[in-house]
Amino acid sequence: MQITKDEFFRTLDEAWFDWRTIPPTEEHIGEKVGRLLEFGKADIVTGRSLETVAPANFWLKEQGIRFNSLVRTEKGNDKAKLNYDVFIDDSSELMSQLSSDSSRDGILYTQPWNREYPIRPHISRVNSWNQIPGMVHKIVTAKAG
Numbered sequence: 488m489q490i491t492k493d494e495f496f497r498t499l500d501e502a503w504f505d506w507r508t509i510p511p512t513e514e515h516i517g518e519k520v521g522r523l524l525e526f527g528k529a530d531i532v533t534g535r536s537l538e539t540v541a542p543a544n545f546w547l548k549e550q551g552i553r554f555n556s557l558v559r560t561e562k563g564n565d566k567a568k569l570n571y572d573v574f575i576d577d578s579s580e581l582m583s584q585l586s587s588d589s590s591r592d593g594i595l596y597t598q599p600w601n602r603e604y605p606i607r608p609h610i611s612r613v614n615s616w617n618q619i620p621g622m623v624h625k626i627v628t629a630k631a632g
Contacts, residue, residue: 518551
C-alpha cells in the first residue's frame with residue numbers, strides 16, 4: 488500500500504505529538520551525539536512541521552542530547568541552503584544536494600530508506616553514531632591541512 492507524501496508527513500506529525508513513545512535509533516544516543524561538540528558548534532536541523540518542533544525538543548532533552556541550537560527549515564530540502572561545513576542526516580536527497588559542493592561534506596546515517604544510495608564525492612556513509620565522531624575528525628583534519 489502506498490501513501491501520499493502529505494499522508495506520510497501527517498502520520499509523522501502525529502507520532503511526534505506522542506514523543507515519549509519514540510525510541511532512539513541507538514542506545515546512549517545523547518552521549519554519542521554530544522561527542523560532536525568536541526569539534527565545534529553542533530546544531531540540530533529539522534525540516535519538520537512547526538507544530539512538532541516543541542515535542543521534538545522535549546524528546547531531545549529526554550534523550551540527553553546536547554547541542555547548540557535547534558534550527559527549523561521550512562522543508563527538509565532547505566537544509567542544504569544553510570551554512571554548515573558538515574551535515575549528518577539520513578536523507579539521501581540532502582546528500583545529493585551536498586555532493587556537488589566541494590566546500591561541504593555530508594555523512595549519511597544508514598537507514599532502511601537510504602541503503603541503496605550510492606556514495607558520491609564529499610559524502611560518507613556510517614552505520615552507527617559510534618562512527619560519526621571519527622568521520623567528522625577526518626573531515627575537519629582534511630579541511631585544515
